[in-house]
Amino acid sequence: MSTTSAAPAADPQPIRPAMSKINKPFWDGCRAHKLMAQQCTQCRELRYPAAAICPNCLSGVKVAFEERGSDLTVPVFEVVAG
Numbered sequence: 245m246s247t248t249s250a251a252p253a254a255d256p257q258p259i260r261p262a263m264s265k266i267n268k269p270f271w272d273g274c275r276a277h278k279l280m281a282q283q284c285t286q287c288r289e290l291r292y293p294a295a296a297i298c299p300n301c302l303s304g305v306k307v308a309f310e311e312r313g314s315d316l317t318v319p320v321f322e323v324v325a326g
């Protein structure tokens with residue numbers, strides 16, 4: 245029977261989101277303490293997370309990010325690795 249003990253587990257590292265040219269304005273806004281969101285120019289749906297195509301009307305029209313005030317609720321979820 246072996247008496248060796250396992251090495252201590254490393255501290256968990258935060259999961260960093262992938263940066264792309266689509267979501268970069270959102271993350272740049274976060275760094276500047278601004279909540280930025282896309283708004284579809286066709287149906288006015290707010291897009292979060294940022295997407296190249298509107299999930300509501302499937303419009304592919306490029307939209308600009310706008311700073312949002314208190315009118316935007318961001319869904320929060322937790323990823324549990326198992």
Ligand SMILES: [Zn+2]
Nearest residue numbers: 284287298301
């Ligand atoms: Zn739309």
